[in-house]
Amino acid sequence: MKQGTTDRRGFVRMASAGLATASLAARASAAAKGPNDKLIVGLIGCGERGTHDAKLFQSVPNVELAYVCDVDQARLQAAAKNLGVEGHRAVADLRRILDDKSVDAVLVTTPDHWHSPAAILACDAGKHVYVEKPISHNLREGRLLVEASARHGTLVQHGTQCRSTPMMIEAVKLLREGIIGDVLVAKCWNIQRRGSIGRGQDTDPPAGLDYDNWVGPATMIPYRTNRVHHRWTMWYHFGAGDMGNDGVHDIDYARWGLGVETQPTSVSASGGKFVLDGDEEFPDTQQVTFEYPGGGKPGARRLLIYEQRLWTTNYPHQCDSGAEFYGTKGQMFLSRRGKLEVLGERNAPIDVAAPRGPQDDAAHVANFCAAIRGGAKLNADALTGHLSTSLCHLGNIATRLGRSLRFDPQMEQIVGDPEADALLRREYREHWGKPREA
Numbered sequence: 001m002k003q004g005t006t007d008r009r010g011f012v013r014m015a016s017a018g019l020a021t022a023s024l025a026a027r028a029s030a031a032a033k034g035p036n037d038k039l040i041v042g043l044i045g046c047g048e049r050g051t052h053d054a055k056l057f058q059s060v061p062n063v064e065l066a067y068v069c070d071v072d073q074a075r076l077q078a079a080a081k082n083l084g085v086e087g088h089r090a091v092a093d094l095r096r097i098l099d100d101k102s103v104d105a106v107l108v109t110t111p112d113h114w115h116s117p118a119a120i121l122a123c124d125a126g127k128h129v130y131v132e133k134p135i136s137h138n139l140r141e142g143r144l145l146v147e148a149s150a151r152h153g154t155l156v157q158h159g160t161q162c163r164s165t166p167m168m169i170e171a172v173k174l175l176r177e178g179i180i181g182d183v184l185v186a187k188c189w190n191i192q193r194r195g196s197i198g199r200g201q202d203t204d205p206p207a208g209l210d211y212d213n214w215v216g217p218a219t220m221i222p223y224r225t226n227r228v229h230h231r232w233t234m235w236y237h238f239g240a241g242d243m244g245n246d247g248v249h250d251i252d253y254a255r256w257g258l259g260v261e262t263q264p265t266s267v268s269a270s271g272g273k274f275v276l277d278g279d280e281e282f283p284d285t286q287q288v289t290f291e292y293p294g295g296g297k298p299g300a301r302r303l304l305i306y307e308q309r310l311w312t313t314n315y316p317h318q319c320d321s322g323a324e325f326y327g328t329k330g331q332m333f334l335s336r337r338g339k340l341e342v343l344g345e346r347n348a349p350i351d352v353a354a355p356r357g358p359q360d361d362a363a364h365v366a367n368f369c370a371a372i373r374g375g376a377k378l379n380a381d382a383l384t385g386h387l388s389t390s391l392c393h394l395g396n397i398a399t400r401l402g403r404s405l406r407f408d409p410q411m412e413q414i415v416g417d418p419e420a421d422a423l424l425r426r427e428y429r430e431h432w433g434k435p436r437e438a
Contacts, residue, residue: 030127030152031104032374033104033372033373033374035375036373037062037373038064039060039062039063039064039105039369039373040064040066041054041057041063041065041067041104041105041107042067042068042100042103042105043065043068043079043107044069044106044114045070045108045109045114045132046068046070046076046078046079046109047075047229049132050070050079050107051082053109053130053132053365054068054079055083056361056362057130057365058083059362063369065083065084066089067085067096067097067100068083068089068090069094070092071092071209071211071214072214073092073209074208076090092213094118095121098125099125104127105129105130105368105372106129106130108129108131108132109132111238111239112134112136112233112238113137113216113218113232113237113238113239114216114217115134116136116144116145117141119135123145123149124148128154128372129149129155130159130368131157133159133245133248133389134385134392135158135385135386135389136386137240138393139389139412139425141425142389143386145386146382146383146386155371155372155381156382157367157379158380158382158384158389160252160253160380160385160388161359161360161363162252162256162359163379163380163384164366164379165336165358165360165363165364166363167355167357168256168334170354170355171334171340171352171354172253172257174342174354179327180326180327180328180329180330180331180332180343180344181327181328183257183326184302184303184327185258185303185325186257186258186302186305186325187304187326188247188250188253188323188324189306189309189316189320189321189322190243190246190306190307190320191307191308191309191312191314191315191316191321192246192312192315192321193310193311193312193313194242194284194310194311196276197226197231197278197279197280199278199279200225200226200227200231202223202224203223203224205228209228215431217429217431218237218428219426219428220429220431221237233245234279234280235281235282236281240389240392240396241283241392242282243286243288243392243395244389244392244393247308247392248389248391248392249321249359250306250321251388251391253323253336254306254325255391257323257332257334258302259302260292260304261387262387262409263407263409263412264304264407265293265407265408265409266290267288267291267405267407268289268404268405269287269288269395269404270287270402271283271285271287271288271399272284272285272399275310276310276311282396283396283399284309284310285309285310285311286306286307286399287305287306288305288306288391288399289306290303290304290306290391290395306391316333317333319337320337321335321336322335322336323335329344330343330345330350331347336358337359338357339356340356364379364380367379390412397414397423400423401419401420401423403420405417405420
């Protein structure tokens with residue numbers, strides 16, 4: 001895949017400069033683990049999701065959470081206490097974890113703009129990675145993470161937990177077996193009522209927050225009262241909008257059920273800020289369509305449609321998160337909230353024996369740990385996460401610019417639109433100009 005030299009070189013410089021012990025840690029290979037070996041894990045990012053995921057790791061037999069890391073001292077100390085991590089293992093610099101050769105894997109639950117950079121640094125240090133969704137802040141760095149995982153032989157599990165949920169696995173199996181014929185179209189939705197982030201003010205960062213390292217590899221912009229902690233999702237500089245924040249789950253299992261394992265060739269979108277009236281840069285309303293032509297012949301083409309409305313509690317099937325699959329012989333409704341319905345021709349109900357149950361986060365963590373120990377295949381590897389998250393980036397770009405995009409799946413470039421193509425990547429800075437903490 002062709003990469004823009006500026007963003008690639010800038011990112012690689014940032015990554016290599018970040019590891020002072022590069023000769024020891026970079027280009028490392030992950031150590032093989034047996035089925036009974038203890039796994040040593042470090043948490044990077046101590047917000048609510050990080051603490052939630054860390055507890056799931058602690059529930060897996062023979063897994064030790066050895067480190068917690070955050071640039072906010074209040075969050076760091078709270079997580080260390082909550083998770084029972086010793087004080088000297090509560091660190092503000094993720095490189096402290098990566099330098100420790102005893103650590104087998106890291107859990108990345110930072111804001112979006114740190115997901116791929118932290119994960120790539122971990123792969124370079126020979127660590128396996130469980131990275132929360134979205135796998136990347138932009139499409140280019142998602143591909144860099146796929147390459148880093150392959151280069152170092154490290155496992156990367158993306159936090160689209162539906163891939164390990166028994167009901168979802170069985171539902172996709174039924175689709176593959178032809179329960180509704182050939183699946184040609186999938187429509188998914190993310191419909192909920194979210195409050196505005198309001199209007200913030202540029203101020204000095206609060207005491208206890210290392211804002212320079214919070215911004216990290218991104219270019220520096222001023223601290224703003226509604227950019228940090230839960231609010232970064234809706235800022236171009238740090239997030240991927242709600243399409244990347246929550247919609248990526250539904251996009252992922254819609255793509256899975258549709259059976260497409262490549263990038264799309266075209267994207268069309270409309271939407272914007274219809275209701276929210278704060279500083280949000282991403283839309284509250286979107287309608288995005290992705291086309292997969294296959295060979296271009298009848299029976300090969302596929303459509304994936306994404307709907308987002310962040311201002312209502314009225315949604316299809318009384319379910320805020322779901323997908324419908326349309327086949328030549330029927331229809332399936334599937335939701336990570338634990339719902340599954342199948343209709344045959346003329347809307348005749350079809351009873352299925354698949355288990356019912358919501359998104360299973362614990363099973364996803366267990367799958368990751370089992371894969372490290374050699375007893376399982378990852379359910380959501382780096383490429384799987386990249387292909388699904390790419391749709392969020394492409395949909396956001398098309399919505400932002402208000403025009404359709406043509407995409408080259410092999411080169412991963414937007415064709416004939418330099419302005420749109422430039423949004424597939426970002427500039428990075430080398431922010432680690434100071435030594436590690438003692």
